[in-house]
Structure formats: structure tokens, C-alpha cells
Amino acid sequence: MPITPFSSLLDDAPGAATPGLGERTDAMLRGLWLLVAAFHLLTASWLLLRLGDGVDTLVLALAGAHLAVCVGCLVEQRRGRGVRAATLFVVGQLLLLSVTEGYWGLASLSRVQLVQVVPVLLVAALLGAAPLRWATLWACLAMLLGAWIDLAGILFRPDRVAHVVTDLGVCVFGCVLVAWLLHHSVTGLRESLQVARQHGVELARKRDELQLEMQEKERSRDQLVHAMKMENVGRLASGIAHDFNHLLALVHGYVGKARRAPDPATVAEALQGIDSAARRASAVSRRLLDFSRLEASRPQLLDAAATIDAMAPTLRQVFGESVHCHVDSGQVQCRVHFDPAQLESILLSLAVNAGQAMPEGGRFALRLGWLPDAGELSIQAADTGLGMSEEVRARCLEPFFTTKPVGQGTGLGLAVSASLVAAAGGRIEVESRLGQGTCVDIRLPARAAPVEQAS
Template sequence: MHRLLQRQIDRYLGEQGAIPENLSQFLAAVSAAYESADADHLLIERSLDLMSRELTERNHEMRNELSIRQRAEGQLEFLLSLLDATLESTADGILVLDKDARVVRFNRRFVEMLHVSDEVAALWNHDTLIENLQGQIKDPAAFTEKLEYLCQHPEEESYDTFECNDGRVIERYCLPPPQGEEKVGRVLSFRDITARTQAEQALLREKEEQKALIKKLEEAHNQLLQSEKMASIGQLAAGVAHEINNPIGYVNSNLGTLEKYLQTLFHVLAAYEQAETAMCDSHVQAEIRTLKREAEWDYLKQDIFELLKESSDGILRVKQIVQDLKDFSHVDEAEWQWVDLHKGIDSTLNVVHNELKYNSEVVKEYGELPQVECLAHQLNQVFMNILVNASHAIGPDGHGRITIRSGTQDDKVWVEISDNGKGIAPENLKRIFDPFFTTKPVGKGTGLGLSLSYGIVEKHHGRIEVESEVGKGTTFRIWLPVRQSAG
């Protein structure tokens, strides 16, 4: 009998022997029920114990998972905070796009640089942000096309610049995403390089100004060298003129006196010839006739005056050359003066006569020119350079023509020097005024003549025009103002 039932019977009925048979059967049934309940209870206890242990283990696993998740969330929060700090601490504007070229993220520097309004920045709406950006950029279509292109070609590196409506210049730079990051679109960096661009432009301008200054210094140096050369020539010409003029003066005077003496002598001889027929001594007459015949008396009387005339002409020619040298160099005229250009051209032609006489015929077709305010010796140098070049273009074996024309137009005069030489090749035509450029063989030219001429004409506020055709010749036309401006 179940122990609990036995305890109750003993309590109320005493000994078991006093229990009726029917009650005993009932008690047996109850005891069996108790025993069955104990078995079920034991099973339940065991099930509950098993469930408790399972719940304990599961709870421990959940606590572990929760701890891991909390650590992961903390780490993620730290990484996001680090990313935010990185994005916001960089000096560049950052714009992040997904693969469809839609805005994912941007930093505060980007907002400030592209003048994105706070309202638009707070919305984080792609369309609104792009519309706001397009309103700030000079070429909005190109800007958005570039963003789409970069997202469609993630393997490409890109660097370019664009200009904002307010004149600022923005640099845009983008590297390909790391391998394996297919979900990422593109990360673009933006930097305001307006100050740098302005500094670079200022540096370029300064370099150009330096180049122009160096060129001017070279031209001034070359002109100084040429001026010193011309001054030396002028001083030499003045010295030569002084040294030659003195002997030429007394030779010319002596020739004039000799001519007078000879005329007197021939008058006396003519009187003797008249008296010759009156001589009675035929022997003396025969001797005189023999002497006159041997001396070729009739020819001598005629030729001696021609010799005197040629000598006088030669002396006059030497005097003219000396004067032309003085006129060409104008050594005593360093200031601006009113000058007859035709006289300067004629003087220059006489100076370079030896250079031209063997291969060139000079044709003058002068027009009416007023006197021109200029530095005559410098313009004569220009004429000389062009005339000598014309002679060289014709060549030593040729017989060409150099034509000099002149005229006026409004308040300007022009002088044109043309030759029918070999001409200038088109590729050289634009370089002929460059310093040291020459097509002549080494030792035959410095390449400074036309460069100096160009500078001289510019100094006179004029210009030089040139036309040339290979095989037909070249024409230089020099334009000069009649009066120099006050500046």
C-alpha cells in the first residue's frame, strides 16, 4: 500500500486487521492510483528538470549571442563614428554615390564648398541635392554626365576641374573602388583650387612678362650694339671726311689753278705757233715740227683738258662719298629731326653702291614726300639692311632690279623697296624679324639686320609689311608717321 495512504489509515483506523474487505479493495485501488500518480510525478519532475537544464543552456547561449551582438554593435558604432570623423575632418568635400549614381553620403565640407543650402542638406534627397548643385555650376549637364560615367566605369581613375557660376574653380578627383567592393559606387573628392589657379595664372603672366622683358632687353642690347657700331662708323666717317677733305680741298684747288696755268700757257704757245711761220730759219722750223709730231701736240692739247675734267669729276665724286657717309651716319644728329627721306635713301645708296653695282639695277620711283620727324641715321640703317638683303637675294651671278618707291597716305608716308630675287619661303616669312634668324651660310650674316630694322621702325611708331613669292622676289614696305606723337 502506498505510504501516504498507509499513514492515513494508521492514523484513523489503527491496525490493518480491523479494515473491512471491501474497504481493503478500495484502499488497494486508491494505493494503485497513488503509485501511478507517483510515477507520473516522477516523469514530470524529470521532464521539468530536463527542460530547466535546456532552458539554462539556451539562456546562456542567448546571453553569449547578446554579448557578441552588443560588441559588434559597439564596434560598428565606433567605425561609423570614425568614418564620420574622417569625412568631416578632411579638407576636401566628399560625395559618395551608389552604383546607380545616386547620392549616398556627403560631408559638411562638400555642402559648404558647393553652397548647398541647409534645408537641402537636411533632406538627404538625391534629386533635390543634384538640382541644387546644378544651379551652382556653369556646365551642369557635363557635371552630372561625369558622375554617371564614373559609376558606369568603376575601373577608371578620374581627375578634372569645373567652374562655378561665381568664378571659383573646383578640382574633382576619383579613384576606382577596392576590389571586392561591388556594392560601392564611387567616392569623389572635391577641392577648391581657385587661389591656386589664380596663383598659377599670375605666375604664367609673370613668366610671359619676363619673356617679353627679356626679349626687349635682347632687342635693346642688340640695338645698343648696332648703335655703338653705327656710332663707330659715324666717327670713322667723320674722321675720314676730315682727313680726306683737307687733301681733297687743296688737290681740287691745285687742279683749278693748274687749269688756269695751262690755259695761260696754251695762249702763249698759240702765240708762238703764229710766230712760227715768221721764222726764217727753216732748220729751226723743221726741228719744232718734229718735236710737235713726236709729242702728238694736237692730241695733247685736247686730252690734257679732258684729263683735268675727269680728275675734277673724281674729286667731286670723292667729296660726295664723304658727304654721303656723313649724311648716312648723322653722327652729330642724335635727336629727332625733320628729315628728307629721299636724301637719306640716296645717301644710303651711295654708301652701299659697291654692294649693288655688280648685280643690281636701282630704279627710283619717288613720290612727293613731306619732311618726316625721325632719327635719320637709324632709318638709313633700315634702308641699308633691306637694300643689302635685296642684293643678296638677287645673288652674285644675277643681274636683277631693285625698285624704290615712296608715297603718302593720310598722315603717314611709306617707302617700298622691291627686288626680283629668289624670294622668301613661306615657312621662313614669319620668322625673318626674329633675332639671329638667317638663311645665309655661316659667317655670311648675323640674323640681326631685319630684327634691328623692325625695332627701329617700331620705335618710330611705324610698321614694316613684307610680301614675297619664291622665285619672283620680295617687297618691303615701311610705314612711318609724319609727326611723332607726344608720348
């Protein structure tokens, strides 16, 4: 007889998903079969001790059959055939119940009726609604057979018929009630499990979508940072070109000197000058390439004063001769956790904005301040330019907001700078008035430099 697959027995709802037995169900069934086997073994042992040779041979045979069914179920489950084992238990126990009812009758088994019927109905409920219905009908027919045996034994005496019918009604009602409760309990648990799994799938999908959104946000921010850097590179190109022209003029001068030199010493000196100018040109081009390269953010502990001092020559290249650029690191002895390339980009963006706000010249000052009580580093960039109105100042940190003409600004400089500073746990404060210039104050979490490095 072929065994019906568990996927078609566990849930009789059309189109419903049918999970397997599961480790917890297998463990519960193993415990149930061990308890049933122990019950029949202890019952047979107690009868042997009490009655000795007077015990009915059929009792021992049925006890052995119960043990054999339970052992067979354990073996089948051990081989990974849980559905076959459960089906074997239900069919085997119902057959033995029928034999017992047909031999002794219903009344003689009233004390052990619950122990024999409930495990069978429980396992049948795990197999599905259809197996539970068939098992309940089989158990009721076995009880009807037992009641018939009881009636035949008393020769259908009218005074005993009512008693037997009452016993039959109580047993059948109890069996149907237990089956109904098991069916609705298992169905409810199955539906709750299905809902929980659907929620789990939905949560996993939401988690994946959130991760994708976070990755997309990171990529977008990196692209905005790179766009800001490239915009600043374009504005920095004039200063770099001026340096290159100066260095190329030096090279041409040394070449002419070498050609006119009458002695080898002068030629050697000219070659040394050419080599020095070439090294300076290489450093300038390398600085420009490093600044414009698109790389992932790499925050690290930076010496704030050293970083600002190293950035000073590049900042001065942004302004023309009409703007005085003053950089004061104040010999601040503290460190910040920030990406050096991003910090250079922010400072350069502030310098470019300040230069465009001073078309007729002015002063630009970049100062550092250490606030030990708050544990913060203050980077102030102040200019004496045109300034901003209160409405513009309130929106200056918004992405793509700009007051510059089309083609002269993207509105990303301050917005991206604010995003980078916020990602590092800091903030940006902007103070400005029309005709009185602008001051941008960047506050970053900082820690004091070690004593041995502060000296």
C-alpha cells in the first residue's frame, strides 16, 4: 500500500503550503511512542506479578503487539520516514483497539479507554484533517463493536441496555470531542506558523530592501563627494596651471643656461635645477590627481593642525592677488577621526565659495580652535565678502540650493560638506549678514593629542 506524502496530508486546504514534520514534532512523537510502550510494558508486568500463570494469554499478546508497533515506529522514524512511522502507529493502534473491544467489550476497557484513544487521535491530527476523521470514525466503530459485545454478554437484558447505551454515548462523545479539539488546535497552530513564516519572509524582504537603499545612499553620497571634488578641481586648475607655467619657465631657463654654459660645472648645476623643477611639477600633478580620485571613505585619526598647515598652499592658490588668505592652525594639539581627502575637499569648497563672494577682493581666514570642555575641534572659515540674507542662510545647507548663475554652481558644496561632517558626529553652523561677510564654523568631535606627540 503506497504511503500518501506528508505534503498532501498535513493541510487539506487547497493551495496551502505544507511544511514537514520538523525536529520538534519528531521529538514529541518519539516521546509519545516511548510512553505508550512503557505503559503497556508496565501493565503486562503488573498483571504477571499479580496473577502469575492465571493471566490471559491474549493480554500478553496484545501488550507485545503494542510494544512491537511502538518499536517499529521508532525504527521507521530513525530511518527518516516520519510520515510512515506516524501512519503505522495510527493503523496499528486502531487494529489492536478493535481486537480489544471485540474480545472484552466496551465496559471492561473504560479505565484505559483514554490512554488508548487520545495518542492515536493526536498522531492522526498531526497527519492532517482527513486522517483524523478516518481515525475518529474507526475508533467510534470499535467502541460500537465493544458495546455490541457487552449487550450480547447480558443477553440484551432491558435493565442493562440503557447502561450500555449510556457508556457508548459517553465514549463516542468523548472521542469526537477530543478529535474536534485536536483538529482546531493543530489547524490554529498551523495557520499561526504560516502567518509567522509569511511575516518572516516579509521582514527578510524589507531588510534586503533597506540594505539596498543604504548601499544606494552610500554610492550616491560618494558620487556627490566626487562631483564636488571635481568641481573644486576645475576651479583649482588656474592655480595649478600658474605653478606649472612657472616651473616650465624655470626648466626652459635652465636648458638655455646649459646650452650656453662653457664648462661642465655650469651644465651640472643647470641639470640639477631642471631636476628640482621637475620634482616640484610632479608633486603638483600628484596632489591634483590624488585630490580628484574617486575612492571609498577611509576615516583615520588626523593631526588637525598638521593637516591644515599642509593644506595652506593649496588654499592660497584658489584666491587671486586681491584676496589675502590667512591660515592659522594655532598649534592646536588634538586629533579628529575623519577622512583626510574629504576634509581637504570641505576646506577647498569653503575657500572657493569665499573667493566667489569677494569679487573685488577681501580677506579670508581659516582658524582652528580646541574646546576641551566640549571635546570638540572648531574650524572657522571667515570671509569679508557679500554675505547672505537670512532666507539664503537658512537654506544654504540644502542640496542643490544655490544663488549662483546657471553653469557656475551645483549647490552641492555646503550640502555634501554638512553630510560628511554629520556622518563624523559633528555639525556645521553658518553665520552671515549682507555686506558683512560669512563665517562657517565646523565642529568635530576631537581628542587631545598624546603628550609625547604634542611636544
